Amino acid sequence: MTTFNPISRRNALICLILSASLSIAWALAIDTSRHGGALGDFRAIYYGARTAINHHDPYKPDQFLQVYRQEGGNFPTEPDRLRSFSRAVPVCVNLPTTLLVVLPLALLSWVPAHFIWMALLPASLIIAAWLMWDLAETRAPGFILFLSCLLLANCENLLLLGNGSGMAMSLGAIAVWCFLKQRHEILGIVCFTLGLALKPQEIGLIWLFFLLAGGTYRKRAWQVAGAATVVATLSLLWVSQASPHWIEEWRANIAATSMRGDLNDPGPTSIGNQAVGMIVSLQSVISYFWDDPHIYNPVALLIGGALILIWCIVTVRSRPSREGALLAIASMAALSLLPIYHRQYDTKILLLTLPACALLWAQKSPLRKLATAITTVGIIFVSDIPVASMVMLRKSLNLPLDQFHGQLFSVLLGRTPTLALLLVGSFYLWAYAKYEVMDRAKASASAETEPELDMAALSA
Structure with a gap:
């Protein structure tokens, strides 16, 4: 390199x-x-x-x-x-x-x-x-x-x-x-x-x-x-x-602004959730299938909270390093938008994933191509022009929201930022956890080797 x-x-x-x-x-x-x-x-x-x-x-x-x-x-x-x-x-x-x-x-x-x-x-x-x-x-x-x-x-x-x-x-x-x-x-x-x-x-x-x-x-x-x-x-x-x-x-x-159909309602009937600038938290996806805050709020918090909890455990057990910090920040940049209210313009925080993407790019392994593809897809599908195009396509299809196939395709076309965040956040969390496991393994191997070297030096 x-x-x-x-x-x-x-x-x-x-x-x-x-x-x-x-x-x-x-x-x-x-x-x-x-x-x-x-x-x-x-x-x-x-x-x-x-x-x-x-x-x-x-x-x-x-x-x-x-x-x-x-x-x-x-x-x-x-x-x-x-x-x-x-x-x-x-x-x-x-x-x-x-x-x-x-x-x-x-x-x-x-x-x-x-x-x-x-x-x-x-x-x-x-x-x-x-x-x-x-x-x-x-x-x-x-x-x-x-x-x-x-x-x-x-x-x-x-x-x-x-x-x-x-x-x-x-x-x-x-x-x-x-x-x-x-x-x-x-x-x-x-x-x-x-x-x-x-x-x-x-x-x-x-x-x-x-x-x-x-x-x-x-x-x-x-x-x-x-x-x-x-x-x-x-x-x-x-x-x-x-x-x-x-x-x-x-x-x-x-x-008041989070009531059914109002500006900050994450559901499909919200006046502020039908175009660029939509809500990107997990609630906006789950609500297509269960438009009830008593369901989509706990489910979103459970999924997002579980991912963040895993991230916290990995971080607490990690050894300080520049590489680990880049991966940790990249994963949290995406995951932090999922459990609670955020909008599509908040996704510019994915800028923080780019140094980690460059780090993985430098690896001579299949992880290089995977990081490149996922980061690129993530940034494309949170960007204004692609999001606007997908929303227009969804509206033109007049998908029935009372049927499963309509709900599914509405999510795939109209909630691409949320799906992209989940993909990017999960990938970098996995890469972060994998890096820390390998780093601890190397540290353990070094610790076991040092006493052998010390004994060899003493005998000499």
Whole structure:
């Protein structure tokens, strides 16, 4: 295997910028065709923070809308978009920590704030992809760059909505690079803390790896936890002044948007689950066969929880190594999206699988081809354009949802991101467990050989 890297960092960065530019251009074109109103998810965070700044309760939709109207917020004119807007924007489901992170932008008016966010979001994705390519080192630089570009060219929905998950994932990826490379670790702590504050469900289980791995990694995890505790305390002190009962109100908002057919219902009748940006947790697949939260929630938690439990056991028993860390993070990147609510734009976290894919690519074994195929399939089937094509095909077939064959083909065509995540997560979990078993076997063999060498030296 050669150590020569034919692709310079500069050329790789240019390719990533061009790929992200395709997503930016497409997102702007969609926004123009809809006569504006983009960044709905960022509006929810921004105006939630503005509501708290104005000493109103951001978790009460009527007070949220009062501030939104006073500050000239736009409303969609189309009935379908207005319905989605009324459930996604004024019904605040963001945690106080999320509102605190965007507070510096919320101190600005909407125009400069949303332009800054529109610049920061793709820039953070580009930096994250570039660092993951760098973390792959000299292993398959061209192939890893291709997958990175493919993923960045399919971020239209994420950029159109301005969802904070893209920023949280990017900050988490930057922190992973800092911790694994053992460079700029203070920056890594800051990035991980901000990412957890924005979307704890997005990178929280990646943080768990560093906690369980021990050694220096555990030290970094505790430092992140300490910083995150400070951020959480400050956010609670701030938000509680305007919303003393925010926990109850937040839970009520979560419950309201998760009702049958509503925006965050994982079932097939949900208004927010029929296109790109669909829910990708296991509930969205199981609900096609049993559309009952008393069934699909426990089943999803059982399947996803079992896989994560296996991952935890392997991690606790593992020996610290760069290779093991790459495989552990890759498997958790996919598995973390399965048990609880996540949407298709959250799958950009599969960027974290690319260094592990490069690691397996370098192996002279059948595992190389398997890793290449599974990672490629995974990224393709979570990407915006393929997902949109599959959803359109499913809708054109008018499949009967009251018959098993209709349910099955609806899942195969309309829930490809969930199936891809399950495939990628399970594969990397298996590769991770296999690597750790082999690593322990090598360590045991070395331990048995050393006493024999010592006795030979003594007898000599």
